[in-house]
Amino acid sequence: MSELVTGEAVALELRPAKLPSRGLAVLLDLAAAVTVYILVTLGLVAATASLDEAARTAVSIATFVLVLVGGPILVETLTHGRSLGKLACGLRVVRDDGGPIRFRHALVRGLLGVIEILMTFGVVACVASLVSARGRRLGDVFAGTLVVRERVPAGGQGGFVPPPPPWLAGRFSGLDLSAVPDGLWLAVRQYLTRMRQLDPQVGWSMAERLASDVAGRTGAPVPPGVPPAMYLAAVLQERQAREAQRTFGGGGSPAAPAPSGAGGPVLAPPAGPAAVPPAAPPVVPPVAPLVPPAGSEAAGNAGPSGGASAERPATGFVPPA
DSSP: OOOOOOOOOOOSSSEEEOOOHHHHHHHHHHHHHHHHHHHHHHHHHTTTTSSSSHHHHHHHHHHHHIIIHHHHHHHHHHHTTHHHHHHHHHEEEEEETSBBBBHHHHHHHHHIIIIIISSSSHHHHHHHHHHHHTTOHHHHHHHHHEEESSSSOOOTTTTOOOOGGGGGGTTTTTOHHHHHHHHHHHHHHHHHHHHHSSOHHHHHHHHHHHHHHHHHHHHHOTTTTHHHHHHHHHHHHHHHHHHHHHHHSSOOOOOOOOOOOOOOOOOOOOOOOOOOOOOOOOOOOOOOOOOOOSSSSHHTTOOTSSSOOOOOOOOOOOOOO
């Protein structure tokens, strides 16, 4: 079972779907779309019986376009790449970097699907999928998408992306990430998932190169003292938070805390200066009791136990007997 490999020689966990499973998913989607089209057409025939022939033809064309073309585009946009057929076959449409698709991706796939699937009865789509190493049809190539399998056996926790340390959370919220291409995000994410499996020197040089590429695209250099792997993890988390905010809405994009018990690598902050222990409170030596000299009045007032009586201040007041 093959896996995708990025330009950084890092294995991609998302596994492309094969032609048989994709063909079955397309057939299920077409069956559902044709069923809806027939039901809508029967309702429109009864509703437009009083119209002339030209009006009924225009309504029929509009119904065809909206149901068989606009319907799949709407479904893939709302479900983020999981239509009815793909849901039944355990497939999903994702971007090249593994992220969820948007309306523009679904639009390009849907429009080219009319030519590849409907007009040519799927011949062009089958030929393109067989020729492509990732099994992509023309709509996937032009949209920058990929159909992957979701139902795969768990093979460990190699796909876990370690979160950045808490002291870097939200530090890069002001960066402009729009100029970073999807291929670079893919390389960053897959490096973070596999960095513990690489040689330390190779992993460090790869992290420096990726961090330099990301910093060059964003226009802001890597902050001094921040290791490149931690910088990549923090920037990737910021990008994922923005994607989630655009997709699902919500207020701000606070940095998510590190999941407990995930079992993946944990990024620890770099070794800083040793903490200075707090200064101990000064030791006050005990004050020895004041012993009056022998023969004084205070010494004469000492009790039989040898303890000196408390001295009274000289105020000139004599208490009554």
